[in-house]
Amino acid sequence: MKDALDFYVPTFEDMLAAHERIAPYIHRTPVLTSSYLNELTGAQLFFKCENFQKAGAFKVRGAGNAVFGLSEDDAAKGVCTHSSGNHALSLSYAAGRRGIPCNVVMPRTAPQAKKDAVRGYGGTITECEPSTTSREKVFAEVQAKTGGNFVHPYNDPRVIAGQGTCSRELMEQTDGLDIVVAPIGGGGMISGTCLTLSNIAPETQIIAAEPEQADDAYRSFKAGHIIADDAPDTIADGLKVPLKELTWHFVSNHVTDILTASEDEIVDAMKLTWKRMKIVMEASCAVPLATIIKNKERFAGKRVGVVITGGNVDLDLLPWLNS
Amino acid sequence: MKDALDFYVPTFEDMLAAHERIAPYIHRTPVLTSSYLNELTGAQLFFKCENFQKAGAFKVRGAGNAVFGLSEDDAAKGVCTHSSGNHALSLSYAAGRRGIPCNVVMPRTAPQAKKDAVRGYGGTITECEPSTTSREKVFAEVQAKTGGNFVHPYNDPRVIAGQGTCSRELMEQTDGLDIVVAPIGGGGMISGTCLTLSNIAPETQIIAAEPEQADDAYRSFKAGHIIADDAPDTIADGLKVPLKELTWHFVSNHVTDILTASEDEIVDAMKLTWKRMKIVMEASCAVPLATIIKNKERFAGKRVGVVITGGNVDLDLLPWLNS
Known part of the structure; x- marks a missing residue:
């Protein structure tokens, strides 16, 4: 039997209420596919484009x-x-x-x-x-x-319930998925994904993707408790923050695995997505594709949802032009 | 009474047949909107995203x-x-x-x-x-x-009938428009737009957008006959080619007006679209928005369709980084 928690964990009903509350103010963002990337990875990829979201991100x-x-x-x-x-x-x-x-x-x-x-x-x-x-x-x-x-950026039940609305739409738009991959920083998106999928699609695997150079969630996951990095440095600048108790609760209970990618792999996946899918997205959003390309055997033949988390990029400072 | 034409002009039925024929091989591309760009222009803009099309363009x-x-x-x-x-x-x-x-x-x-x-x-x-x-x-x-x-790139009735399927989808996806703006080079997209709209929405204005530095269509339109430039030079490299008899037939009979934009205006509109709409598109696709921003009074309060024609960009050579 688990100890009582000293924080409020948002429920499936909180997520449903959140969806109704925010619907007038957000886009139901499209899900895009790419036959090129399907061929490259051997998987069927469904990209949930939150880079097209209001204010440019799922947040x-x-x-x-x-x-x-x-x-x-x-x-x-x-x-x-x-x-x-x-x-x-x-x-x-x-x-x-x-x-x-x-x-x-x-x-x-x-x-x-x-x-x-x-x-x-x-x-x-x-x-x-x-x-x-x-x-x-x-x-x-x-x-x-x-x-x-x-309103904390992620360690807040209202925020996690809101982020959970993204994977609800993704599941509706794709008629079901074997795996969902999303980037992990503080863990808000992943926690929302866990909240929703554990209720509507408990058989769907949830994989978190993280930069090697900011792999505190990976190391926390392996160690079984939160490890916070001192000052991680990565091109995926949305993913530098550490897990907190509420997001750790979801990660430790529902995430299937955490995979990591190097800086070069992230930049390559970012440029490849811009080139083939014609979308502007942040380096953080490329971490899932980078880990899928790196671990093809694990995703081959599967229906895989990928969350493209945001598109607020400085167009004068593109990482493949600054190396 | 007009002289008999010595070329075959594709019909509305040709366009319908084309749509049925190509449907299994193309995307029904999404129409995106941007409240920022609506506010900036005073119009309601509907962007038909053919940059997401198979092979990266409406072609x-x-x-x-x-x-x-x-x-x-x-x-x-x-x-x-x-x-x-x-x-x-x-x-x-x-x-x-x-x-x-x-x-x-x-x-x-x-x-x-x-x-x-x-x-x-x-x-x-x-x-x-x-x-x-x-x-x-x-x-x-x-x-x-x-x-x-x-298969000529544009002066071919089969090609024009095919391009006409784009504005058919656009009208279905938007429940009607006051104006459609598309870039003009050889005139294939504009001719297809004329073919379709003159049949299903004859009251919708068709405006062609052209770079000042390759304004042969503009000058042809004003002169009443085809004027071909010798060697136009513009960042909008898809729009350098001249009109031919078949596309001139559609332009001279159905286009409402041709508006032009300078190189700087095109690059600004291109970067603005990437930044606010988070899509990768060619310089040619920015010419319509550039002309709308330049002629706001003409578009204010109107429902305006804008064709984003393609997304095959060299990501190592972005025009705003090379000036």
Whole structure:
């Protein structure tokens, strides 16, 4: 018998409620296929294109669920978070759609394009130094001053319930899959995938794909407890953050396996996808395909869903042009 | 009363037959929208994404119609064409699917990636010098030797009937449009659009978009007869070819207007589309959006279809990184 958990684990009903809540504000993104990539891998691949999602990433599902689920009183105080990436954009977009304040703490070194996008959606940025100490100090000040509701990028049941809506659509759009592969960073997308598939398709394998150079989830999975890296460095910059207790709960209970890919394999898979599928997507999204190409025998003959998580790329800094 | 024409003009029934014939070999490509671009232009834009088409461009519709419409006897001798671009890829793809030979005359200076793609689909390349004289001489030799059926890139009723299937899908997918904007080079896509819309949506305006630096169609349209440029130079390299009698027939009878855009405007619209819509597309496909942004008042409040014609881009040579 398991110990009682000291955190709330979102349920299948939470995911269903999230889907209904966010449907007016998100795209039901298309699923694309490529005969070239099917031939290359020997699998039947179905790419769920969240790079076409509102604000450019799946993150708007979870952020939207948190924002639109707030009571009127709570909503009036707005929301706040710390993020240098897609969660900051998504929370700003969702808050803007509800017409409530959104305060984001971002490192001053975050890309200008990301800062511009947050402001474009109506978010307010408070800059911190690029260190955990500074981020936590500045974020505490911002939260105390605004009283805004904290929406963590992934370690939040509302966020995980929202991310779970993606694999629900993917299963409906494909009439079932043998395996779903998604990238893993903090584990929000993978946890949402676990939440949904363990309920509607318990026989579908869930494989997390991670950069070798930020393989804390892989090592946690093998060790049986969370291992957090100090300062991982990878081109897949959305995947540098560590698991937390809530996402670890899902990963340790439902993930079939974690596979890793090198930086070169990730960049090759990224360029190949742009070239053959004609889509703009982030390096993080290429990690699943990189691991499938690397482990063909495992996927051959299978129906495999692949989550393309986002498309917010700096078009002036493409990794295959900077080596 | 008009003079009798000395060429066959494809009919609406030809387009319907083409659609049935090619359906098993092409994608019904998705129509994407962007609230950002809608806000920017004041119009409601519907992008028909033929960059996701088989062989990476709409050209496979016309090439496929020609290939799959051949009698068994004719098919046995194969097909041939001259093209340095997407028509070469598309004809090779279609011929490969039917299992018949495809001979393509390409200038030796054509991009290696395009040559590799033609060979990848099973086409045979004969190289010529990059001049009209050499191309015609070499092509005559190839045709005489192989006896293959000549499928012109655009001045062919089978090809135009095939291209017309694109706007049929677009109208079905959008429940009607006020205007359709497509790029114009030789005029195959625009002619197919005219063929279809003049039958199913005669009130829908058809606007052709052309680079200022290759504006022969614009000048032909104003003059009332075909004007062919000698050697136009533009980043939109799919649009350098001149109109021919069959495409001029459609342009002069059905096109509402031709609008032009500068090289800088084309590159800006291309990068903007990649950034906001997360799709990889050729410079040629950006000419419609460039002309819409430039002539906002004309499109404001209208439902506008935009044909994204292809996505075969050299990812190592992006125009905004080479200025």
